[in-house]
Amino acid sequence: MVQAIRAIPIRSGEADELIWQHSSNGEYTVKEGYRVWLEQSMAQKGVQGSSEGGFWKKLWSMKVPPKVRHFLWKFANDILPTGDRVSRKSDRWSEKCPFCDDRETQLHAFVECAWGSRIWRQSQCADLYMLHDGGTTVEWLKKAREKAGEDWFEEWSVLLWFLWKERNAQLFNGLKTAEEEIVQRAKIFLDDYREHQERRIATQRETGDRKWRKPPTGRVMVNTDAGILQEGGIGLGVVMRDENGSFVLATAKRVKGEFTVEMAEALALEMRAQLVQQFHVQNPIMATDCLQLVHLLTETSSSRSEVGVLCRNIRRLVDERQGSFSHVYREANEAAHILAHARTRWDERVVWLDRPPICIVDQVSMDNVAADSI
Numbered sequence: 263m264v265q266a267i268r269a270i271p272i273r274s275g276e277a278d279e280l281i282w283q284h285s286s287n288g289e290y291t292v293k294e295g296y297r298v299w300l301e302q303s304m305a306q307k308g309v310q311g312s313s314e315g316g317f318w319k320k321l322w323s324m325k326v327p328p329k330v331r332h333f334l335w336k337f338a339n340d341i342l343p344t345g346d347r348v349s350r351k352s353d354r355w356s357e358k359c360p361f362c363d364d365r366e367t368q369l370h371a372f373v374e375c376a377w378g379s380r381i382w383r384q385s386q387c388a389d390l391y392m393l394h395d396g397g398t399t400v401e402w403l404k405k406a407r408e409k410a411g412e413d414w415f416e417e418w419s420v421l422l423w424f425l426w427k428e429r430n431a432q433l434f435n436g437l438k439t440a441e442e443e444i445v446q447r448a449k450i451f452l453d454d455y456r457e458h459q460e461r462r463i464a465t466q467r468e469t470g471d472r473k474w475r476k477p478p479t480g481r482v483m484v485n486t487d488a489g490i491l492q493e494g495g496i497g498l499g500v501v502m503r504d505e506n507g508s509f510v511l512a513t514a515k516r517v518k519g520e521f522t523v524e525m526a527e528a529l530a531l532e533m534r535a536q537l538v539q540q541f542h543v544q545n546p547i548m549a550t551d552c553l554q555l556v557h558l559l560t561e562t563s564s565s566r567s568e569v570g571v572l573c574r575n576i577r578r579l580v581d582e583r584q585g586s587f588s589h590v591y592r593e594a595n596e597a598a599h600i601l602a603h604a605r606t607r608w609d610e611r612v613v614w615l616d617r618p619p620i621c622i623v624d625q626v627s628m629d630n631v632a633a634d635s636i
């Protein structure tokens with residue numbers, strides 16, 4: 263199945279961005295290329311049998327949101343775009359720290375700057391902050407990881423990330439948050455995340471039948487989701503997997519404007535119906551967690567509403583490929599849900615082939631474990 267799809271040349275009449283490893287016809291963007299590079303270097307570091315390898319592995323398996331992990335990974339490799347680094351590349355950027363006008367290195371931003379040091383001292387991570395002894399930030403990170411247990415190190419990482427977030431808010435938007443507020447927000451952020459994780463695990467236990475399932479032999483399961491974004495507009499996510507649970511392709515897009523939930527879900531479905539066309543996928547199972555939409559799609563309605571028209575178009579596209587629609591529980595649709603909230607550029611469809619985007623890697627393997635346990 264996957265082979266068949268790979269063999270198909272892609273005509274990108276639309277504003278597609280294709281991320282295809284070793285691809286000659288797919289476009290390669292710096293951002294996505296970087297992501298792939300990140301994954302590869304991660305994997306390489308992870309397989310080193312040394313204690314160093316163990317350190318990276320530990321870093322990568324931390325129970326913090328993926329964005330914090332990514333940040334920490336860049337931090338650990340000393341590649342964050344601090345003032346000293348970006349000013350070397352462009353005159354548009356200043357090398358100065360937004361808080362004190364000193365030259366901003368990674369060491370300055372997280373350790374030496376008086377602003378940061380006041381925040382550390384007010385936090386529960388003051389002792390870990392004090393572990394810094396004039397070496398590099400990476401050495402400091404390793405010391406903190408050694409001394410702190412998992413929980414404490416997670417707190418440290420999240421606060422580190424908040425410092426970076428605040429630094430960006432100050433630099434790019436001129437927004438300043440009170441120092442004690444930053445400590446507070448970091449704590450609430452992590453507490454929320456932990457609580458959510460616990461709830462999610464509990465729900466998964468209770469709802470074994472709601473898990474993601476592999477499609478029958480020869481078919482492709484296509485999960486779709488739409489999400490209303492905090493910053494306005496909607497995000498659409500699609501993930502395709504084959505009978506083995508192997509990743510086939512994924513796509514995400516963000517659209518500006520206001521939409522009803524139904525309309526947003528319908529747009530997500532339309533996007534994947536087009537994708538199914540474009541990649542010649544046969545017998546797709548089009549799964550959505552929006553029940554109203556499944557009704558709209560399966561009944562022979564002649565509704566002239568916008569959603570009605572869209573649904574007829576979707577049905578036509580899916581019928582051509584002998585596909586069917588299916589309603590799934592929210593829990594079975596998590597990978598598409600994550601993608602719908604991925605930070606892609608506005609109005610530009612991003613397609614991942616061959617390997618899943620890093621934000622859903624965990625979810626795809628969790629789905630497979632769950633599917634195998636049924």
Ligand SMILES: [Zn+2]
Pocket residue numbers: 359360361362363364370374375376377
């Ligand atoms: Zn400073």
